[in-house]
Amino acid sequence: DRASPRYDSLMAKVVVHAAAGGLPEAVAKTRRALSEFRIAGVSANIDFLQTLLEQPDVAAGEIHTRFIDEHMAELTGAPSDRRRLYFEEAAAETSGGDRGVALGQPAPPGTQALPAPLQGTVIALEAAEGETVRAGQTIAVIEAMKMEHAALAPVSGVVRRLAATAGEVVLEGQPIAFIEPAEVEGAESRGEEDYDLAHIRPDLAEVLERRYVTLDAARPDAVARRRKTNQRTARENLDDLLDPGSFTEYGAFVIGGRKGRASPEELIRTTPADGIITGLGAVNGRLFPEDKARVAAMAYDYTVLAGTQGGFGHYKTDRFAELALKHSLPVVAFVEGGGGRPGDTEWSPIVRGFEYWARLSGAVPMVAINGGRCFAGNAAFAGCSDVIIATKRSVLGMGGPAMIEGGGLGVFTPEEVGPAGTMEPNGVIDILVEDEAEAVQVVKRYLSYFQGPLKTWACADQRLLRQAVPENRLRAYDMRRVIAHVADEDSVLELRARFGVGMITAFARIEGRPMGVIANNPMHLGGAIDADAADKGARFLQLCEAFDLPVLSLSDTPGMMVGPESEKQAAVRHTSRLFVVGANLTVPILAVVLRKSYGLGAIAMLGGSYQAPVFSVAWPTAEFGAMGLEGSVRLGYRAELEAIADPALRQARYDEKLAQAYAGSKALRHAMRPELDDVIDPADTRRWIMAGLKAQPPAPPRQGKKLRWIDAW
Template identity: 50%
Template sequence: MPTLFVANRGEIAVRVLRAAADLGWGTVALVTDSDDAHARFADRAVRLPDGRAYLDVDAVVAAAAGCDLVHPGYGFLAENARFARRCAEAGLTFVGPPPEVLELLGDKRRARELAAEVGVPVLAGAGDGFEEFFRAHGAVVVKAAAGGGGKGVRVVRHLADLDAAVQRCRAEALAAFGDDAVYAEELLEPARHVEVQLVGTTVLGDRDCSLQARHQKLVEVAPAPHLSPGLRSALHDAAATIARAVRYTGLGTVEFLVAPDGRFAFLEANPRLQVEHTVTEQVTGLDLVRAQLLLAAEVEPDLAHTPRGWALQLRVGLASTGRLTTFTPPTGPGVRVDTHASVGYRAGLGFDPLLAKVVVHADDRDTLLKRARRALDEFAVEGARTNIAFLRDLLDHPDFWRAHTGLVDSLPREDTGARAPVQGTVVAVEDGTVVVEAMKMQHVVRVGDARVLVSVGDTVAEGALLAEGVDVAVEEKAGEVDPDEVRPDLAEVLARHDFARPEAEARRHAAGRRTARENIADLCTDFVEYGGLAIAAQRRRRSLDELVERTPADGLVAGVGRVNGRQVVAMSYDYMVLAGTQGIRNHAKKDRMFALARDQRLPVVLFAEGGGGRPGDTDHGGVSWLDCQAFHLFAKLSGLVPLVGVASGRCFAGNAVLLGTCDVVIATRDATIGMGGPAMIEGGGLGVFRPEEVGPVDVQVPNGVVDVLVSDDAEAVAVAKKYLSYFQGPVPAWECGDQRVLRHAVPENRVRAYDVRTVVHALADTGSVLELRPAFGRGIVTALVRVEGRPLGLIANDPAWLGGAIDSDSADKGARFLRLCDAFDLPVVSLCDTPGFMVGPDAERTATVRHLTRLLVAGANLDVPFGFVALRKAYGLGAQAMAAGSLRAPRFAVAWPSGEFGPMGLEGAVRLGYRRELDAIDDPAQRREAFEAMVAAAYEHGKALNVASAFEIDDVIDPADTRRWISSLLTCGPVPARTGKKRPFVDTW
């Protein structure tokens, strides 16, 4: 037979253990040191530490090892989808619906949406904008999105109380369910609370739960009285409709609010066993827990029944703590008591205060009430106060059978006195006050000379009586204070936030350098620093005072600020702190900031000066530190958000890796960048070098490591701002030069070289050009530009370098740039003036075949708008690569009047195509004349006008009209919104 693990406590644990025993199953109870009253009903028990033991998913699953099924009871983990999944992963059968249904119905907001979708009435609600929602509806109920049991629920009738109610609900929901999400719903009052019991999609009946105090149910009746047959049928149909919509399995309840005029609205769906299941059992004769267990074991239970009589459940709860010296539950015909308590039980309020459920059954309502009164009169409890007398009074209320949800809270209380403002533990009783601690916060309640009813150590429920003799609990308020006064604790904090280090800063400035904080201040406005109080993990070798003084922020200034008005993550290693090395604390900060950049989709600007790993940190138990997350997390940002790296001064090892991961590298003229610093080089036996010899900019600029070379830190910051601007959308103000100058940008002499950058700067908005890697791959210009204020990428062949031929470096540079633009949805315009790819033995030694096809592949796989303009030469495969593979691939392909096209360089084509004819001419002068005539004919044939006449290009245009064509490229449709990456990453090369 299977073994059942019961992951709950109290009376419901006893109820489930008994049902499993009736089936002959083995049973295991989960207990704690202070809560094990139900253990005697199980075959064995597993003990976990006090506290949140019943909420610890991993601990509970581990405790259930060796069992077959897990029953979560109600509350705690009963509606936790993660718990259900973990059970399945551990080979345990979760007694309840599948995780997907728990996620849907356990989130009250999603459940409301489902009800509305299937046509079940719902009240107006809002997940945010609570103040506006309140103003629209006048009164609202703020509710926790997760959980149940009345926790995290507040009625708000006055706008001034709204914020406090939302915060209190969030706190309660987080403590009870581990989720602080809340929503607001319009308040329907007066209203009855009616719920429908389901097994799968089968309706077993209904019950009324309207008698409740502060949203905690006290009395339940089945069937719900005073429902017309039509209304009852409508409620049952609505519940079944929701169950069918999710293909519900197992026990569940759908709850409704019912107005006096018969209107009803969906309240929530509980995908679990309910506290009040007992009254449905009494009127149906079915054992619902047995049915639930059989369903989990894939055995179909017999649900045939005939409704019989009336049933009523009274929840007997604790009103104080204490050890029970007397506990005699009622017995007799039609009386059932579900409880876990007995004489000697230590009654506490650390959990739900429910002590017992008194359930009575009778054929008629009159007998039902008499039997309920008799049962309460017989119930003897001493050693702790209970609500039995209050329940007895409820039974006598004239509106008992027509109660609404606000009835109990409207009743006057006879036991007047100071009450607990929150559920918590009494930590002090002194000087006319009682101090209640909850969630690590102490609430001081003035009770004056009243008789105090609690002691230190007692756990009290919200609203519990603390003292007799005062009308209300008055929580102490703060007196008048001087807002300018700086308390000692604040003074200590302010002192620690003073990061000034005058001597170190003076040395920095004397070297012509800015500090990390100065660079951040220049880059950002509204900067909020994270981890500024962190210090180096070296307390084993240095004093705290020294670390505070010499290692502020652990050498990494990091936070969120605004660049060009948009939020970015800004980070700078501080070379004045341990040479900008990477320590334990600043690794943790990087992890934090990179995760923030990922979650909020924020660009990152990183000032990477520093020496890599720091061997001097001692406060750790690590060995290799190869499991640090920073490099992985930063690399994962590639392609998701723009990454900007700045190298100024020395940048080695791990700092250089982070720099090289960036989309763009900006370096000052004094920068030295290397994968290993001098110490590492010397340690590897590779020689002794000064830092400036390792990777100076005269090496790293022409080899392509550095994208933009600048003179100093100030220019580096300005370029970083400019680079980010291209990824922050259009700008409203722009101007451009006289476009007519473009008519003369390309020389009339078709073999005369020119600087294509004059074309780029004239074509783009004034001052908008940012060229990347100008000294590397010089045959292609790659630049970010704006046209009419809108950003785009631009590639152009440079005929002043190898006649515009595309070599391996140029192809790599262009391909990488195209992928960068595509990753961040920047349109691209290509300005073509190339005789083709670089050929010859020397070119092939650079792996031409692979490198040059990289440009072709990158262009062919763009999905951003792409435009092609032939400035002059457009020959062969080189021109096709500049056109994304074909003149038909770009959104437009046009040429200037100087444009000329051909499958290869025309001189070479004539020599190849007419070799026999030319070789047949003996006279060299005549042969030369014939050759030139053939070339002239080929040029005429390949002129842009002739190519356009065959409609191989879209048009030959006035160069002054080029911006209009580019504008059409930029306005041909909206860019699809991205929720993640378009490309897996941006190639670092």
């Protein structure tokens, strides 16, 4: 016989209290109580429990958590011959609904059984004997574990017998009905093919309505406020950024944690998504494989409480950052907003979003876009990102006007706190754009460098490079033009153009392959490297190292900037960052010296020495020395020159020595010694770069971070 599916394995408990005699008395009373139990029909563990209580260690209280494991053999091997303290009586066999329906009912001739799909109670029969049914039609409904399960007709035909009734308990495989197979035409069918696929059930309708409330179409007033400032909504920015149909939103139904101040209905209407839209999508899927196009994207919604960070919104950013880190997803964040939100009634002081966000640094590319006012916590998210792209109306600050005034530091308008005109030249903003539409296009271009090579490309006539450096060695020239000619057409994206202007940092492509470019700017201090230029270059090298981008170094520098004013800027420390970062790069450096290569600045551009790069080559216009030629002549021949009284003769002697020094510094002279790998035709620069790249093994698959983080500065 079988136990009913309603059988509960915990059928009885024994609780014993001994007023005197302690544990031994309680154990003895328990053994007697177990002897009085009479359980029939199913196996029970009474013998095992009595054997356990007979152990001397149990009565003595000398037991522990592994006592049964260690004594299992003796506990299960004792014979079951204990005296039972009850009268044996023949138990009348009873029947009832709980015993279930007999398993072995014979099938009527020519019929097929419908077996119960699981154990449970029949709560409804939806077909009658003699009824014509179609395969897949519900015949009975069985309840198990508080869930209802349909028993479906295995064939079309006629129900010849119902083998169960409502309320009866059935076992898995037990016949419920017997069906005589037959061709059925026009019989009622409740299969999926008859469903109205356009019908929206009430439960789904509620979800769709709630989702609609979060969309711009349901918020015309909010959209109108953005139009007044010539800005787009958060959803419009995400729609423009992400490939069509690729966005999967997380947490759309979250509302502001303000139930102590407003009704849920009002919060649904006024705080959709708690002011931050987060999700996963794809960017540039037309150009790159699916696995390279993946991104995590989020946007603070300035139309919801000024884009402030609410308590529930912080939970969303926590989840967002964890997903990006776990699945190695590049992150794009629209950060416009006022920082931490005052007034929420449901929040926790334990906020981990800033920790999680900062941990993304070095793990995945991070881009922040700001098109308006961005203060405090929102600005911190921007500052932790690799790159900040901002519009001309952008305002960025670690504290907004309210915080400044609250600290007794004065009264300012938002536009007076960190305007773009200040934040671009001071290095906070990496790329300044006209509006959010342009910002999105720049983001797509920026991400492309981390997504892989392009198959199609074009470049300028490389013979133009032969004229890029003037024959007059004292004449400045446009290094950006050189970069544009060397790189694929329209492939250069410069970062921090107005900060550290003595150093140019940019992403570019050569034959479709992405790389980073660092170059001296002869138009500023003759290409000398000052503190800001060194900081800018060193951080850019970290960015390239973190994501396995080769570095092209175009060098033309008289060395490090010197003098009292330079030293006031802590030049000793700042310029040394180029050595520390460059010498520890694992990505290849490809070095081309265009003209001046003097002093410490020259080798700082090459990873610390001329031997550090994959190759160090020079154009014919290059010149080398421990310091600038003019300075070396004046210092080296000071006494001789001062001894010449006639100024004209002194100048002639100086020019003579300078010409000699220049002849000794020329690239060909240095190539005669093993100091350079070659002096090349400038038109061959791209060929050299590609040869260097092709000589490198593929970057190993990423396993976690390559750098623990990228400097915020």
